[in-house]
Amino acid sequence: QSALTQPRSVSGSPGQSVTISCTGTSSDVDDYNFVSWYQHHPGKAPKLMIYDVNKRPSGVPDRFSGSKSGNTASLTISGLLAEDEADYYCCSNAATYTWVFGGGTKLTVL
Amino acid sequence: QVQLVESGGGVVQPGRSLRLSCAASGFTFRNYGMHWVRQAPGKGLEWVAVIWYDGSNKYYADSVKGRFTFSRDNSKNTLYLQMNSLWAEDTAVYYCVRDRSVHYFDFWGQGTLVTVSS
Numbered sequence: 001q002s003a004l005t006q007p008r009s010v011s012g013s014p015g016q017s018v019t020i021s022c023t024g025t026s027s028d029v030d031d032y033n034f035v036s037w038y039q040h041h042p043g044k045a046p047k048l049m050i051y052d053v054n055k056r057p058s059g060v061p062d063r064f065s066g067s068k069s070g071n072t073a074s075l076t077i078s079g080l081l082a083e084d085e086a087d088y089y090c091c092s093n094a095a096t097y098t099w100v101f102g103g104g105t106k107l108t109v110l
Numbered sequence: 111q112v113q114l115v116e117s118g119g120g121v122v123q124p125g126r127s128l129r130l131s132c133a134a135s136g137f138t139f140r141n142y143g144m145h146w147v148r149q150a151p152g153k154g155l156e157w158v159a160v161i162w163y164d165g166s167n168k169y170y171a172d173s174v175k176g177r178f179t180f181s182r183d184n185s186k187n188t189l190y191l192q193m194n195s196l197w198a199e200d201t202a203v204y205y206c207v208r209d210r211s212v213h214y215f216d217f218w219g220q221g222t223l224v225t226v227s228s
Contacts, residue, residue, distance in 0.1 A: 036214035099157040
């Protein structure tokens with residue numbers, strides 16, 4: 001199972017919006033509405049930000065939103081804050097009871 | 111609050127074995143499936159294995175199938191990952207992760223580092 005494709009890096013200024021894409025195949029992203037997104041500050045535990053494509057867990061600001069079209073999912077962060085600077089990973093169910101992650105995107109807040 | 115604390119990492123020679131543990135607290139452990147996810151140095155996250163809430167089913171990534179064994183002891187709220195025939199490619203931080211609905215991972219531990227090197 002190949003990793004999902006994410007841009008290696010994105011950047012934006014405080015207050016701006018950024019979108020991170022996550023491209024898979026007909027065997028994962030396109031086949032399941034179970035895309036999730038994780039924020040990872042190096043050295044810390046990853047944190048769930050979005051699940052089931054566009055649902056936010058309790059406590060995650062509504063500045064974070066998710067969507068999907070075909071085999072590409074997206075995470076949009078609006079009103080960028082310095083604390084949003086981190087690595088972001090998408091994930092999708094793939095074959096029966098397996099999961100595949102994206103390669104990760106480093107978000108830099110300028 | 112949910113806590114997942116991994117232990118057992120360290121330096122091990124190629125071809126040798128290592129067993130990781132994950133102690134869970136703050137939730138009803140026996141009701142949840144659990145995963146291991148790893149991150150090699152400078153690389154992205156990689157799903158490793160899942161175990162059902164009662165241990166009845168286990169699934170593995172192709173990269174570890176036949177070498178790693180995932181188990182749990184619900185009486186001790188503890189997970190185990192027995193890793194045999196370790197290769198340099200298994201060098202990574204290993205995270206213990208809670209499953210939700212077999213769709214996503216809602217809580218992660220801090221991870222334990224495994225280094226395979228001679």
